[in-house]
Amino acid sequence: MSTQHSAEQILVTSSSAPTKHLVVNRDSRNRTMARYGYSDETTKIIDSEKLLPTGLLSRLHASYPQHSGLLESRDFLFTDKDHYSGLSGFREVCAILNKNGIDIGHIDEREFFVEVYRFLATRHSLNSINWDDYPTDSVFQLVFPQPGMINAETTQAYIDASDPKARTQVAIEYMEKTNPHDGNQQLNKPWFVNDEGVLEFLDGSQHKYPQCQLVFDKTTQNCFSFCTYCFRHAQVRGDEDMFIQKDIAQLHEYLRRHKEVTDILITGGDGGYMPMSRLKQYVMPLIEDPSLLHVKNVRLATRALTFQPEIVLTEKYQPMLELFDTMRDNGVQLAWMAHFSTPRELLNPSTLAAIRRLQNHGVNIRSQSPMMNHISLFMDDKGGVDVERSSQSWIDLSNILGMLCIGFHSMYCARPTGEHHYYTAPLADMSKIFNRIYRSLASINRPSRHISMTISAGKLAILGTSIVNGEKCFALQFTEARNMEWMDRVILAKYDEKENKIDCLTPYDTDKFFFEDELKEIETQLADALQQRLVGA
Template sequence: MAQKRTEVRFKQYTLNNLDEIFQLQELTAEQRFELEVVAQVFPFKTNQFVVDELIDWSNIPADPIYQLTFPQRGMLHDDEFNRLADAMRGGNGTSKQLQQIVNEIRYSLNPHPAGQMDMNVPELDGEKIEGVQHKYDETALFFPQAGQTCHAYCTFCFRWAQFVGIDELRFSAPSMDRFVRYLKAHPEITDVLITGGDPMVMNSKMIRKVIEPLLDPALEHLRNIRIGTKSLAYWPHKYVDDPDAEEVLDALSRVVKAGKHLAVMAHFNHPRELEPPIVAEAAKRLQVIGAVLRTQSPVIRHINDDPGLWEEMWRRQVQLGMIPYYMFVERDTGARDYFAVPLARAYEIYREAIRNVSGLARTARGPSMSATPGKVEIQGIAEVGNEKFFVLRLIQARNSEWVQRPFFARYDPDATWLNQLSPAFGESEQFFHSQLRKGELEGISGVTRM
């Protein structure tokens, strides 16, 4: 008989119990204050596993996992930081005024990029469906209400706005009913991505409540259920010795038992996150129930902007039976001035890393920007005559006719996002721009779905 393991409990840290992170006592008072200032704007939460197992405390503040989970001074511009710091030091009035400064800064940081709030939300019976996005024909995203937080928050996260407590920036579904009705009316949807936050913060009972309605025989056209999660990196105990671990695995296994594909879209940002032996154990347990693990991450300055790290990460993932899936570009939101890597550099990192790994790891696509028209991949940098160009293509698009169509932009070594690229060969705009405008005006072409 298998021996019962000792259960472990999840312990989190926020600004309220920072003192319990003993290693933080090494910080100077000024460093500690900076952390507290920046954490007024960006969400901050970490946990004992990250603090004890992943961060190299002999190397802070440069340590990549420290950069990944602890707010950094450089995430705010000097003027923003100084305004906030003055207000916090008491030089600038009440907590209401402080909150006003915080909100002003938050709203200036493009909290919902790529039209997430206004362009991707579908309608049912003439009303928008809360907590659902449908951007690409075959895939719908579902944001369960109970999954809109994470085991720890990533400093670079493009969904940071969901975690900061401003009501109108929250995005989540209170129940499954309307989503299931929408799915029934849309046989073109083959994939549902359950996402967050991190849906794997949910306990087994909640996971079951989300998954079981999707297994309804009337949803036969739904073939793949994907779960976007960072839990394998931030809380692998979830699948091993958390008090609820067996029930969680059982809830997930129902997808496979119902004849559907269970895809765990695992977020790993740095090879160190794959080192603890419990990560391999958690991955194995998911694979035993039939899940396929695919991996993704953006390229992030201060964290993983080095081809050697990507090589190492992809090699280790393949060794653990995971499939490298996406290298993303850091999105145009939040503290992106601190984290963004120029597109040209991101492409070089991808190219250098991918050419050094075996074919099994060359499944990773990218670098890809999740932009308004779709997922734009940088395929290469080409030289024609004496001029350089970015060669681009949409690997996913609002209009499926745009998929795989190559297009070109003038080379710009500093550009960090699609909207900073000028079309090449004398064009005034890219081929999808006029259709996007038309879609916005008429409410068609996959921009607002009915």
């Protein structure tokens, strides 16, 4: 069903041989735009703001044709709706696929996952999937529930349930086992005593590391598409203990008391869901109030560029761009924290145009993403980790990010939440993949730090391996920590070819890691203080 459009080559006359890599001209670009069905408004924005120059498209496609969708011509399967949500949306998607001769199978098992977590997919993400080979497609793995994600016994109980109500009850009971707040996140909830002596909790915030405060705003508790590995499914699912920030003034009051905070990170859900009017309430006091001068950066954690980049390519988005201009002109950085996992997420006209439009308004885009089995980590025919293929995908991704002036912020391991077993791989193999990525890239395109895993103690990175007294061991180091001085030390752990959780590694030559006792003290103090204040309140 999939056919690649024959590339039209532009032969540029010069003293040298023809430049056959210039494979995209204005006509082929316009055909690609027509395929995406852009409105007249979006087409005008792309053309007037020069968001899709043919030179850039040609260079990207010629460099990475194996990842590119820039010259594809197959008809899109999904054209009617922007979003498909929940069980009904999942069934609607399956019906469209069936109509086109595609049966993904395992429907009951997939629906169990949807009831436990969620299903949400945009037209853009669905049309990004190569439906000729969907089982191995990374975006299909990213947004569609897969067989084997949830354990067989519980899955069978769901399938055998007598009616839909009984099935839902099985799903509800399983939700409690999904570990939605790994790493003792509830201990990160900040509080302060206001000027009237009243204790105030920031119910939609986390402040674990001194410089950065997370904000889970009431408007960002949704996503454009739902990632099946979601680390914050409690937010998207709407659990009772979800973090949700309603009062913006309260956050500013807390920030005035905490001069160590330089960054606020708006997340969710998806930070890209925040409307301009709401973001403006967060941002303008940072610009206008001298008591908030210490806050330099606003990070927006969002996958809009992967799942629904078209929102940036509208006149409706213009006020948001003007707010970004205001931030730039007043020295407040807007860091758009994208989550690109694969090269294909970038190589389409909508994402490329949206990236360039944001950058034209002073937005600094950075990418951080997890190394996930089936999505951005791949197995070989023997069931082992394919280090070369996995690392090459990341190398290609990093070089594409560089071509688009996007910073490669970080990579991290699957967190022990949700269906961790499905996405994880041995730390030893992930370290091999990362090392090959790191040494293969020019320094300006490398991730800013080594691959890490978030645990209660902080973000613990794998620096590599070493040989001590003839024995192989891991070298670890914190990149963030509950006590930031822990970052000053390198930690040795016994080499383990199978372990996939970094906090389950064994110390190399001691009974416990140096930070363990202090971590217990910190966690106990936080829990006791939180409980005392709750009782006092």
